[in-house]
Amino acid sequence: MEKVVILLRQHIGAPCQPIVNVGDEVKRGQLIATPTGLGANIHASVSGVVNEISEFSIIINAFDEQPKDFVPIKATDDYLEAIKEAGVVGAGGAGFPAHVKFKVDLGGGYFIANAAECEPLLGHNIAVLEENPELIIRGIKYIMKIVNAKTGYIAIKVKHLKAIKIINKALKPEDHITVKILPDMYPAGDERVIVREIVGQELEPGQLPSALKAVISNIETVKNVTLAIEERKPVIDKDLTVAGRVRNAEEGMVFLNVPIGYPVKKFIEKAGGYVEPYGEIVLGGPFTGKHGEEDAPVTKTLGGIIVSMPFPKDVRKVGILACECGAQEERLREIAKAMGAEVVAEKKCKRMVEVNGRWRCEKPGVCPGQAATVIDLKKAGAQVILAGTCSD
Numbered sequence: 001m002e003k004v005v006i007l008l009r010q011h012i013g014a015p016c017q018p019i020v021n022v023g024d025e026v027k028r029g030q031l032i033a034t035p036t037g038l039g040a041n042i043h044a045s046v047s048g049v050v051n052e053i054s055e056f057s058i059i060i061n062a063f064d065e066q067p068k069d070f071v072p073i074k075a076t077d078d079y080l081e082a083i084k085e086a087g088v089v090g091a092g093g094a095g096f097p098a099h100v101k102f103k104v105d106l107g108g109g110y111f112i113a114n115a116a117e118c119e120p121l122l123g124h125n126i127a128v129l130e131e132n133p134e135l136i137i138r139g140i141k142y143i144m145k146i147v148n149a150k151t152g153y154i155a156i157k158v159k160h161l162k163a164i165k166i167i168n169k170a171l172k173p174e175d176h177i178t179v180k181i182l183p184d185m186y187p188a189g190d191e192r193v194i195v196r197e198i199v200g201q202e203l204e205p206g207q208l209p210s211a212l213k214a215v216i217s218n219i220e221t222v223k224n225v226t227l228a229i230e231e232r233k234p235v236i237d238k239d240l241t242v243a244g245r246v247r248n249a250e251e252g253m254v255f256l257n258v259p260i261g262y263p264v265k266k267f268i269e270k271a272g273g274y275v276e277p278y279g280e281i282v283l284g285g286p287f288t289g290k291h292g293e294e295d296a297p298v299t300k301t302l303g304g305i306i307v308s309m310p311f312p313k314d315v316r317k318v319g320i321l322a323c324e325c326g327a328q329e330e331r332l333r334e335i336a337k338a339m340g341a342e343v344v345a346e347k348k349c350k351r352m353v354e355v356n357g358r359w360r361c362e363k364p365g366v367c368p369g370q371a372a373t374v375i376d377l378k379k380a381g382a383q384v385i386l387a388g389t390c391s392d
């Protein structure tokens with residue numbers, strides 16, 4: 001029996017409260033935890049027996065034979081309620097509960113499906129678009145109806161030419177959805193860059209797209225909306241890309257619809273196993289991912305499992321240069337530590353400003369030269385620079 005770990009916090013907000021007990025037999029799709037405030041329902045991704053419950057997770061001993069089907073969410077004609085019941089959250093990383101985000105009246109504004117697949121190596125969102133564009137188009141139409149948007153967009157980088165052709169072929173004039181091409185740069189998938197490219201106006205740091213009558217969700221979130229409404233399917237499966245120093249996945253191998261809760265090492269092994277030597281496992285994309293362990297479970301928001309190159313062993317003094325859209329100070333310090341290097345100074349990109357206690361970028365993607373900041377770091381004793389900035 002494999003152990004499947006379902007985290008109780010897979011979203012922005014407080015951890016969910018378990019509604020099952022140790023020893024209970026659960027079925028794939030069964031509701032097992034509910035929010036205590038801002039949050040989203042959590043369902044069993046496998047059939048099995050509840051083995052352990054802690055404040056962080058519910059561990060299920062999965063039966064050897066697993067069904068493909070699932071316990072459906074309760075029947076409802078209300079789209080927003082279906083999304084809530086299914087526990088849909090932003091699958092692109094943030095995990096904001098979708099039923100809360102979509103509870104807005106845009107008064108005829110825009111819904112934008114984010115297909116930028118912005119982080120290098122990741123490919124699972126584009127794979128879904130190429131395999132089943134209609135699934136995404138229907139999802140966009142459901143969301144447009146919910147949020148009262150007159151126009152839908154699919155924002156996609158120019159390099160995804162095959163996907164662009166497939167979507168354009170699948171779209172009909174009556175869909176009121178247009179493909180919008182994004183430049184092939186990082187962070188083109190940032191919400192504020194997308195709003196700037198599509199709506200033609202700049203959001204202030206910390207301002208939500210709804211201020212400019214727009215709502216943005218990534219492709220997998222849209223897919224989960226369609227599945228919740230049409231198939232009454234809860235969010236129990238995840239799309240992933242495995243990449244890096246993995247035997248068959250150097251350029252990225254996509255896994256679609258894997259049950260949430262299995263350890264990431266299972267997918268590294270499925271992709272051929274490690275290429276030795278390697279540095280660390282990164283959970284997320286190369287720019288914004290975090291260090292992870294082999295037994296970390298797949299969650300509703302995990303997109304990338306990247307095995308990095310070995311850390312250069314460099315004991316020179318390090319200066320850190322952080323970026324809102326790339327690696328931030330904490331992550332850069334983590335990398336310096338893994339290199340065995342001492343951090344002697346830290347600076348942020350000069351476009352970063354503090355808004356409500358959080359450092360934000362004033363103009364994501366319009367990246368300045370960092371020469372002056374680098375000189376400052378050198379003056380503070382840095383011999384080498386670790387930069388999380390997007391360019392320069």
Ligand code: SF4
Binds near residue numbers: 368
């Ligand atoms: S302007 Fe600075 S903080 Fe903003 S995205 Fe570019 S490098 Fe990052």
